[in-house]
Amino acid sequence: MTTLQVQSKKGPFAADQVGSLLRPQALKAARQQYKEGVISREQLRQIENEEIEKIVRKQKDVGLKAITDGEFRRSWWHLDFLENLVGVEGYEANAGYHFSGKTTSSHQVRVTGKIDFSDEHPFLVDFDFLNKLVGDSGDFIAKQTIPSPGMLGRYNYLDGSCYDDEAAYFHDLGQAYKKAIRAFYNHGCRYLQLDDTNWAYLCSQEKREEIRKDGRDPDHLARLCAQAINAALEDKPEDLTVTMHICRGNFASSWIFSGGYEPVAEILFGSVNVDGFFLEYDSERAGDFHPLRFVKRPDLKIVLGLITSKFPELEAKAAIQERIEEATKYVSLNQLALSPQCGFASTEEGNILTEEDQWNKLGLVVSIAEDIWNDAPATE
Secondary structure (H helix, E strand, O other), X not given: OOOOOOOOOOOOOOEOOOOOOOOOHHHHXXXXXXXXXXXXXXXXXXXXXXXXXXXXXXXXXXXXXXXXXXXXXXXXXXXXXXXXXXXXXXXXXXXXXXXXXEEOOOEEEEEEEEEEOOOOOHHHHHHHHHHHHHOOOOOOEEOEEEEOOHHHHOOOOOOOOXXXXXXXXXXXXXXXXXXXXXXXXXXXXXXXXXXXXXXXXXXXXXXXXXXXXXXXXXXXXXXXXXXXXXXXXXXXXXXXXXXXXXXOOOEOOEOOOOOOOHHHHHHHHHHOOOOEEEEEOOOHHHOOOHHHHHOOOOOOEEEEEEEOOOOOOOOOHHHHHHHHHHHOOOOOHHHEEEEEOOOOOOEOOOOOOOHHHHHHHHHHHHHHHHHHHOOOOOOO
């Protein structure tokens, strides 16, 4: 296997981002033409390449150091990756995911066999392209985002697939992700993010009660997910940074869960061995900073998602600075960083704002970080 160039600077950075970006109209049109059979897969990929090249330059210009491909080759932030795992398939369900006032398309995934990761996973080639574009100057780093093991952890694994034991299921899930992390590393990745709405699901008192009514313990489920993530991180190379992003849903500027981090904080911040957390904190639905008292590791980075990606209005600098100061009651300033609470297009439809709004938001993140950390990444 050929290893491409390796980026040297480590995230998270004082000004960082979650990953997805609004799809340009040219890309949306091309994807529709591909679905209709007007253009070939190769022609679609060429258009994807061209649009990714543009947004890589734009991210650099706006002042970001962590550069993504905007998830431009995906329809969903998570399903495209999951359905390319061994033992998982995509299918059309009877209904989509129900958000506040909105419903997604019906595409979902299910477990059909023993879970594993193959070196033929298409995301590896996609990362190669991004990594080459970002370059090896050391000023920027290619950031790869994938859904966390927890995104399969709360699906029905006792559903007629080959698993009749949850311990065996979570074991295989952890080992599959361990292979995935090593594979991305071998392709030159040094900054990997696990995206996970499962922890927000476990923050919701309503959802926790539903779990209990099903005869299960939400804290037990949290511990199983933590174990799978930690198994995936075993023997992680020292020069690889792995973070986790947590949000409460992000589809067409809508949301799906509510509840602060308190129900999972001790397990999440005290036992999950990632290098940092990107935490949604742009609305009262995410609660206050008090759960951050469980952050005990001095090397654990907390990226505060205080800038919303859901709406175009720009936040006031002073208000964001005050909230960061409030968070320092629980976590030292040199462990903190700033980002939007989520990406701008968790699905290809995107949130309800313009590309100009998006870049203004990311520029605001950079500007505030420069003011607070004097342009020196707080987390290096």
